[in-house]
Amino acid sequence: EPEVTQTPSHQVTQMGQEVILRCVPISNHLYFYWYRQILGQKVEFLVSFYNNEISEKSEIFDDQFSVERPDGSNFTLKIRSTKLEDSAMYFCASSAGVNQPQHFGDGTRLSIL
Amino acid sequence: QQQVKQSPQSLIVQKGGISIINCAYENTAFDYFPWYQQFPGKGPALLIAIRPDVSEKKEGRFTISFNKSAKQFSLHIMDSQPGDSATYFCAARGGGATNKLIFGTGTLLAVQP
Numbered sequence: 001e002p003e004v005t006q007t008p009s010h011q012v013t014q015m016g017q018e019v020i021l022r023c024v025p026i027s028n029h030l031y032f033y034w035y036r037q038i039l040g041q042k043v044e045f046l047v048s049f050y051n052n053e054i055s056e057k058s059e060i061f062d063d064q065f066s067v068e069r070p071d072g073s074n075f076t077l078k079i080r081s082t083k084l085e086d087s088a089m090y091f092c093a094s095s096a097g098v099n100q101p102q103h104f105g106d107g108t109r110l111s112i113l
Numbered sequence: 114q115q116q117v118k119q120s121p122q123s124l125i126v127q128k129g130g131i132s133i134i135n136c137a138y139e140n141t142a143f144d145y146f147p148w149y150q151q152f153p154g155k156g157p158a159l160l161i162a163i164r165p166d167v168s169e170k171k172e173g174r175f176t177i178s179f180n181k182s183a184k185q186f187s188l189h190i191m192d193s194q195p196g197d198s199a200t201y202f203c204a205a206r207g208g209g210a211t212n213k214l215i216f217g218t219g220t221l222l223a224v225q226p
Binding site for chain 2: 055101107
């Protein structure tokens with residue numbers, strides 16, 4: 001069964017450094033998402049992306065965050081200057097259409113020191 | 114109004130028993146209600162989903178009951194098995210132009226053998 005893959009599984013970064021989280025969505029999917037889950041809390045929406053542009057973003061997704069689809073298979077989340085509070089699990093998801101189920105990857109655990 | 118409230122926070126059920134997890138929402142614009150199952154170290158996996166024009170949906174041992182007038186929906190796991198032990202999240206999609214999922218706070222289910 002096709003799946004969303006994320007790399008790395010764990011990223012440790014010094015506060016203030018830039019970090020890029022990578023995702024390969026399911027191949028025929030057109031809509032891409034990033035969510036995050038702070039330890040012990042619920043999953044929170046960050047951003048959705050379609051047709052090479054952001055279609056929606058949450059309050060969490062401030063100027064420090066950006067997303068990009070650099071080629072036909074990858075979808076990335078960049079955090080420009082990481083803060084301690086950015087420590088969380090970051091999940092990528094994709095869906096075939098706007099009203100189709102969203103399928104999640106296994107996440108990247110981001111630890112900011 | 115954008116919240117989805119989930120209960121209980123944790124649940125212990127004997128093998129063969131019925132597990133019931135409840136969710137409630139306020140926003141009547143929500144148009145799709147999925148349940149996700151999450152094992153430790155893994156991403157949320159879509160389990161079953163329902164739209165508000167249907168009152169019940171069953172897939173194997175998993176059933177969603179949906180009460181549109183009460184703005185509540187629940188997941189029932191029949192004949193619960195130790196392999197069902199996981200965290201379960203209900204979610205709701207914003208409806209209209211938004212495709213983001215709003216998650217409940219999760220229920221940690223433990224099925225005792």
